[in-house]
Amino acid sequence: MYRNFLSSKALQPRIKELKFSFYLLKRNQLTKISLFIVLGLIILAIISPYVIPYPEHAQMGTNPQDKLLPPSSQYFFGTDELGRDIFSRVLYGTRISLNTALLAVGLALLIGIPLGAIAGSIGGYIDEIIMRITDIFLSFPPLLLAIAISSILGPSLQNAMLAIAISWWPWYTRLIRGQAISLKERQFVKAAEAIGTSPIKIIFSHIVPNCISPVIVQASMDMGGVILTIASLSFLGLGAQPPTPEWGLMINTSRNYFLNAWWYSIFPGIAIFITVLAFNLLGDGLREILDPKTRKN
Amino acid sequence: MQSYFEIKNLKINYNTFEGKKNILDIEHLKIEKGKTYGLVGESGAGKTVLALTILGLLATPPGEIESGQIYFDGEELLSKKEEEMRHIRGKKIAMIFQDPMSSLNPVFTVGYQMRQIIMKNQNVKEKEADKIELKMIETVKLPDAENIMTKYPHQLSGGQRQRIIIAMALSCGAEMLIADEPTRNLDVTIQAGILKLLKELQEKLKVTVLFIANNLGLVSAICDEIGILYKGKIIESGKVKEILNHPKQPYTCTLIDAAVQNESIQQNKKETRGKVILEVQDLKKHFPVNKGFFSKPAAWVKAVDGVDLKLYEGEVLGIVGESGCGKSTLVSTILNLQQPTSGKVIFDGKDMYALDKRDLRRTRKNIQIVFQDPFWSLNPRMLVKDIIGEPIKVHEKNGTEELIERTESLLEMVGLPKEGVFKYPHEFSGGQRQRIAIARALAVNPKLVVLDEPTSSIDILSQTQILELLEELKEKLKLTYILISHDLSVVNSMSDKIAVMYLGKVVEYGYSKDVFHQPRHPYTKALFNAIPDLHMEGVEGLVSLEGNVPSAINPPSGCRFHTRCPLAQEICSVKEPEMVNLGNQHSVSCHFSEMNGPEAKSS
């Protein structure tokens, strides 16, 4: 019971911090809207299998007699070449895109953050080696490495996720390393050294918590970019494979019917646009909120 | 009839998270033409905000001018439009900024930047502007003007940059100058030179000056009238002599106390007895320059180049010196936060550099350090209890509840309420944060505490409190201190012994009263005489040193100080002087130490 009382006391200042963030959030209309959209998308991703009108169309089911029908009250977005309801498939696609993106970004963070923290905090040879490797990975134009890796690993959604994680981690490493280098000279780090705290503890309880916010911002902005990359890879044939209702894949398939069935290409594209836009706006807004200069005022 | 320059009822606010905060509330301020007015107050946003507001450069999203008028030469400035203000800026009113490094554009040469100003304000073409520029640089006493013009800001020293900023402001040809803490980041000896220059220019060019400072000593030397700014309001103003001799407000009295030199709080200083707790033998720390990945370093920065010290238990050793003298490096090397290049440090009988990892860790328990920057010396993302508790967690095993109790009592020991353990550092003021840092240093009962510029970054009121607290804790807990500061009054009020450093070496060492009242080394003399004293008349008594501090990569041969020493002779550039003991542990390293009679500091 004493423990509970204590933890609520410890929580107070952190709650105050959170309240401050929310205050800043409230002042920014665009960010608020994008936050709601993102939350909505997440909810949609979770519940979609249960709410879409034709759940079997999102998986293996086909419906050949209703193929390529324009939008109607029965099929809101029309049907595709196998008669499947595009509306259901587009909604279900949210689940796929968000899931894969989350895994890809999460994996990239898991690799990138420790590498960058160690490189920046320790310096010396370790820093040089890690940075050279990072530089090499960053020398590939965006997307190119993902294309190369996933074409080698074999076209599948998992491999696309891996390929993206492998292409993305260097950005976080570089970001954290830059922060760590400047934080290393701060007096509270020197104070910890003078106290005798072990180097690992210094890195992970002093340095990392103080440079995590730019990374969070970057990661949430990257969600948009990653979703776009997944769609692009699937469009090229390297990511999701049929019959998975992935947006990029759907647009690719729609090319064959492009002149006659406009609905097939349009709606998945709109879905991508709205999702990526929402994440980008959110990331942008988060950056402003977490920017120490704005917080000082 | 309005004065030449007059401010009436100026109210400026800032919009923050917690609502509107009032920054300035000036009822009345007036300056007659040709006079110098000094505005003195704490380091804070208020004074610069005023300067920017006068020029119409205040950023108005967060800032807000609620009301007020500023009259200049018959015109009201706050009601002017942007285009009209552009005619005032430069030509009529020019500003000398506080930090020359950030107010000079880093990608253009200083020559180019000055040329632009001259061409705009004096309406001349480039060739003509060049000539005027050379003259301006000479006016601020910078030698080798042609060369300076081709340099980028980061290639100049702090003192040179400051003079360039002054030259730039002057080259606008303005009638009125606003000098915003123009000597803030400069060494004392260089500051003296700038003050003298400002006084000279003011007399020659007959400009009106608004001089903003955070220290009464500075303004008293060159101003006619002063105003004391406290919490945004001018609480006292009038002629300099009046205020200094008959201050009415308690805050003014505090400022006066802080500016006055050589108060001997020395009465209770006893001669040291007891054992030697720290001994430093010929300590050297050299940093490599231009170390390529595989190549050998091109040169070495000799930050600490042979320092010997002896510290007795219960003693306070003050280390003074200006920027680049190596005092911070000395301390971090003594603490083994950096590997020494050579030399020995014996703490409590143990050779610091011969200890293995575990023993070193245990020794750390006994030496703790309080840093200068109250903002960044505490992890902003940690609660105070974890900050203070970190040494306890590292060196002792304690349960959570015990830890909290200990941190609470530590916090109370430094005079803060114990509820503070559950707060974040940013919820405290600068002075309070410094107390937290002290509590952290004392958490595991050290024997020696190093105080690295403990009061440099906090306001004047808190400074006295912190120093008193430190004195109290020293007596109570039987501590030994090493106190580093560039602020001589701080060092003087607390230290038993003083060591003066210049360019990596100790040039003078001894009991405070000896070193302070009878400095024997020319550098020490210059240092102590460079600070404007309130009882001084004008700036003639100030001692400024010619030239800049030489580079530590290539220190001068023989005695390092000989390039700037007024007493230098041939032998000084050839042979390095030994530390000579003049009696009573007072040692000096100068060839002419015997001949420097006891010249006490004037006062």
Place this chain on the structure above:
Amino acid sequence: MVALRSYILKRLLLGILVLFGVITITFVITRIIPSDPAAKWAGPRATPEQIEAARIELGLDEPLYVQYGKYIHDLVKGDFGHSLRSRQPVSAELKAHIPATIELVLLSTVIAILLGIPLGIYSAKRKDQWLDHFSRFFSIGAVSLPTFWVALFLQMIFYNILGILPLGGRVSTEVALLYTLPNITGMLIFDSLITGNFVVFWDALLHIILPCITIALYPIGLVARMTRSALLEILNEEYITAARSYGLSERIVLWIYALKNSLGPTATVVTLSIGYTLVNTFLVESIFSWPGIGRYIADSVVSLDYPAIMGVTIFSACSYVLLNLIADIIIALDPRIRI
């Protein structure tokens, strides 16, 4: 000056090191192929002996370090191997496809810079006014659109519905039949201008508009955003306030001072936009039947033609490294870095 030269030298060495790393990574990638390239090479109906022969022919039986050495050696010679589909040397196929892509990338980048930078500048100058809000929304929107979808969408509107622009290709078949197409640089727009053949020029222009706009959209958004934030940061610096305090006109403050300070970020931004335009071509060339390396790699990906894929990868990566090197040198013009 000496400092600048040694800095460039250091960057060059670093660039070569990075190039090596890039090549090594591509080597590693090609050697962890799950499927058997020898079998692919021999063909779907090959016998085990033929597959084995193919393996020896491709040099896959040798130890890895020998393979690595041969790989580097071949690359330096310009030999990228042979396409599994066409059995032609990849280098020749690359050569044939590169000019078309360069034309597209060049034009799109120029558009991206000509539109993006001014947008960013005016957006920063008039912060929080309607122009700023509009351009910020436009920028974020531009980087949220899937490029391939935009391609289809534009085709739908301009070809399908409005009928004013062609569906794809570089020139229409009639023009190609009636005129011999000039081939100096391999870039039709320039070549036709140089030779004065305005019919071809106009036709080529019509054909390049849609692909250009599609590819340039993302970089425009990116450039505008980065220019805006870089400029805002600079305009908040104390030296800008100081310059204003000396009475310098806004014109000088903005166009001379602030702009030179932003050279570094601008160089970075331009390099990035070239990178993005290049990558966008991979997605978009097949939609517009544009005969560049983008279409080449898109086709290669579908048939998992590894030598071709790697050829494009190596070429693109090396070009990108070179571009970054140039950008680094421009950044080095900032005097602070040299010292």
